[in-house]
Amino acid sequence: MKIGSVWYQGATRLAVAVGEHHAAIVGGPHSGCPSDIYEVIAQWPGIAQRLADALTDAPVEPVAALHWLPPVPRPGKIVCVALNNSANKERIMSGPDHPATFIKPASSLIGHNQPVRLRPGYGRVHPEPELAVVIGRRATDVDRKDALDYVFGYTVINDLTAPEMRGEDTFHYRAIHPAKDDPTAINYVDSWVSYPGRYKGADTFGPIGPWIATADDIPDPHDLVVRCLHKGQLVTEDNTANLTYKVADVIAFVSSYQMLEPGDVIAMGTALKKAGTAGQAVQNVDLTKLGGPIEVSISGIGTLSNTVEYR
Amino acid sequence: MKIGSVWYQGATRLAVAVGEHHAAIVGGPHSGCPSDIYEVIAQWPGIAQRLADALTDAPVEPVAALHWLPPVPRPGKIVCVALNNSANKERIMSGPDHPATFIKPASSLIGHNQPVRLRPGYGRVHPEPELAVVIGRRATDVDRKDALDYVFGYTVINDLTAPEMRGEDTFHYRAIHPAKDDPTAINYVDSWVSYPGRYKGADTFGPIGPWIATADDIPDPHDLVVRCLHKGQLVTEDNTANLTYKVADVIAFVSSYQMLEPGDVIAMGTALKKAGTAGQAVQNVDLTKLGGPIEVSISGIGTLSNTVEYR
Numbered sequence: 001m002k003i004g005s006v007w008y009q010g011a012t013r014l015a016v017a018v019g020e021h022h023a024a025i026v027g028g029p030h031s032g033c034p035s036d037i038y039e040v041i042a043q044w045p046g047i048a049q050r051l052a053d054a055l056t057d058a059p060v061e062p063v064a065a066l067h068w069l070p071p072v073p074r075p076g077k078i079v080c081v082a083l084n085n086s087a088n089k090e091r092i093m094s095g096p097d098h099p100a101t102f103i104k105p106a107s108s109l110i111g112h113n114q115p116v117r118l119r120p121g122y123g124r125v126h127p128e129p130e131l132a133v134v135i136g137r138r139a140t141d142v143d144r145k146d147a148l149d150y151v152f153g154y155t156v157i158n159d160l161t162a163p164e165m166r167g168e169d170t171f172h173y174r175a176i177h178p179a180k181d182d183p184t185a186i187n188y189v190d191s192w193v194s195y196p197g198r199y200k201g202a203d204t205f206g207p208i209g210p211w212i213a214t215a216d217d218i219p220d221p222h223d224l225v226v227r228c229l230h231k232g233q234l235v236t237e238d239n240t241a242n243l244t245y246k247v248a249d250v251i252a253f254v255s256s257y258q259m260l261e262p263g264d265v266i267a268m269g270t271a272l273k274k275a276g277t278a279g280q281a282v283q284n285v286d287l288t289k290l291g292g293p294i295e296v297s298i299s300g301i302g303t304l305s306n307t308v309e310y311r
Numbered sequence: 312m313k314i315g316s317v318w319y320q321g322a323t324r325l326a327v328a329v330g331e332h333h334a335a336i337v338g339g340p341h342s343g344c345p346s347d348i349y350e351v352i353a354q355w356p357g358i359a360q361r362l363a364d365a366l367t368d369a370p371v372e373p374v375a376a377l378h379w380l381p382p383v384p385r386p387g388k389i390v391c392v393a394l395n396n397s398a399n400k401e402r403i404m405s406g407p408d409h410p411a412t413f414i415k416p417a418s419s420l421i422g423h424n425q426p427v428r429l430r431p432g433y434g435r436v437h438p439e440p441e442l443a444v445v446i447g448r449r450a451t452d453v454d455r456k457d458a459l460d461y462v463f464g465y466t467v468i469n470d471l472t473a474p475e476m477r478g479e480d481t482f483h484y485r486a487i488h489p490a491k492d493d494p495t496a497i498n499y500v501d502s503w504v505s506y507p508g509r510y511k512g513a514d515t516f517g518p519i520g521p522w523i524a525t526a527d528d529i530p531d532p533h534d535l536v537v538r539c540l541h542k543g544q545l546v547t548e549d550n551t552a553n554l555t556y557k558v559a560d561v562i563a564f565v566s567s568y569q570m571l572e573p574g575d576v577i578a579m580g581t582a583l584k585k586a587g588t589a590g591q592a593v594q595n596v597d598l599t600k601l602g603g604p605i606e607v608s609i610s611g612i613g614t615l616s617n618t619v620e621y622r
Contacts, residue, residue, distance in 0.1 A: 074387065077416035082506050083482060091499070095482040101508030103414040105388040107570050119568070124489070140514075163488065170503065171394060171406040176594045177474065178435070183600075186592050188402070192481065192503030195393050197412030202568040203451075257430070257513040259418050281497050283487045289494075 004211030005069040024058035068111030072263045078104040084269025099245045102196045112210035123164025124286040128270040129228040129296040132157040139260040147248035153212040156304040165199035207306045225299040226271035238271035315522030316380040335369035379422030389415040395580025410556045413507045423521035434475025435597040439581040440539040440607040443468040450571040458559035464523040467615040476510035524612045536610040537582035549582035
């Protein structure tokens with residue numbers, strides 16, 4: 001089942017995909033169905049039949065006509081995995097041997113068809129097409145072999161990135177460390193540190209959706225084709241098979257230090273151009289200069305498209 | 312007024328400070344008062360009198376006996392300002408000329424007196440004593456001169472940091488940039504990037520509280536003494552006058568790219584040892600090795616203390 005969140009007749013409702021181009025609106029008073037994705041996640045899979053039954057009487061609208069919200073409108077956190085593609089390996093001189101993550105704020109999310117809003121001070125802004133995982137139940141210290149049991153479903157995220165802001169928000173500095181010989185004294189260590197609050201977390205930098213394909217719809221999350229199109233032209237085409245750390249690896253690792261909660265989102269890392277295919281790198285698609293629409297599609301899930309405004 | 316959130320007789324309630332060592336429990340059914348800090352923020356300052364009236368009949372408990380939650384139990388985001396102390400300037404070879412930020416997840420927060428839980432893989436973990444701002448109303452593109460109008464109040468945060476995890480989660484890599492001469496081609500640029508999801512965002516890495524001092528209680532947020540004590544011994548003593556970017560600067564800058572919402576928290580950056588005072592650097596206090604308790608106090612707000620568990 002594919003379930004999104006929409007703003008419909010003045011309220012938040014669930015939208016369940018009916019084919020590729022239509023969605024049925026369910027939820028609200030007297031409907032017998034929740035209108036909140038958190039309730040669906042909490043009652044899944046028991047609630048699936050009730051949702052399916054509700055479709056018979058539900059109004060059906062064209063996907064293009066709906067006001068889409070992020071499918072999880074206010075996730076507790078969005079955990080983003082950095083540089084998680086086997087194609088990155090040759091570019092990394094040194095780095096961790098586990099997933100490295102940062103947090104994108106819920107306030108940066110926008111739904112399908114909502115405009116990305118860019119500003120003069122942002123410099124270049126490029127798309128990063130990614131598979132996103134929506135967590136179904138509380139996860140702490142999860143074993144890799146059980147990790148997929150904690151997945152409610154999968155959606156599409158465009159992890160917009162402003163590399164010039166990244167450069168600005170990088171410090172070259174002398175970090176204070178305790179001295180090796182005397183832990184009460186200090187040493188200075190030449191270090192680099194960068195902070196993603198702005199270059200990854202600005203408003204509208206998190207297009208996500210249109211909906212969540214529940215896990216039972218996706219037999220193998222590592223056999224999905226990820227495409228990014230700019231103004232209808234293919235920019236990148238990749239497969240989730242090329243993610244360095246798989247969904248189960250990431251859930252197991254993150255849950256070893258950070259509790260994952262229902263509705264939390266994990267952005268799995270940028271899909272890159274497959275060797276031999278046509279198209280540019282995502283870094284060539286400067287949305288600030290070139291505008292939109294920018295589109296990310298993942299096979300078996302759906303297509304997320306957003307216009308771009310500059311002001 | 313000083314208002315916190317507690318778990319009391321099986322439910323979340325508000326706790327209003329009565330002197331330094333006691334708090335009155337308000338809120339709940341038939342009390343005429345909300346038990347949710349978000350409702351207080353939404354109705355502030357109109358609700359202040361109702362809260363004050365409720366104190367007459369409210370049960371009063373010792374601060375030490377209460378189960379403290381983070382005063383805002385689930386903020387939409389926690390914006391943390393990096394390297395924001397005038398004492399850092401001499402250590403920075405290059406960096407931005409504006410506040411640089413990262414996001415700490417709400418799941419990392421714990422209340423006053425709750426245990427910090429450290430694990431073998433974390434390496435060193437040190438305290439970072441900071442003033443925290445709680446946002447009172449939605450803020451976008453706020454002028455510096457109006458910025459303090461958006462503050463609901465102030466609290467204390469200990470922005471725990473694991474510098475060895477920071478080192479692990481730093482990449483030295485060749486970043487892809489568009490070529491200068493041909494924006495459809497790419498260049499590789501030697502770069503450093505670090506990701507704070509783990510070293511700043513692990514569970515229990517965000518002790519906060521015990522309560523929020525409402526803005527009317529704090530005539531000048533840049534005249535507050537910040538002290539950090541480890542096992543009762545003074546580690547650092549600083550004053551919020553030494554913050555490079557002031558509260559109004561940070562609200563104005565952040566709101567220019569990221570909407571601040573009621574209940575959002577801004578951690579203003581680490582207080583450092585004042586020249587000439589006794590004590591070590593916070594980096595010498597390795598809680599993994601030395602254990603707790605670790606305490607941060609800010610004049611006019613209160614004292615946040617946490618034990619440390621290692622497993």
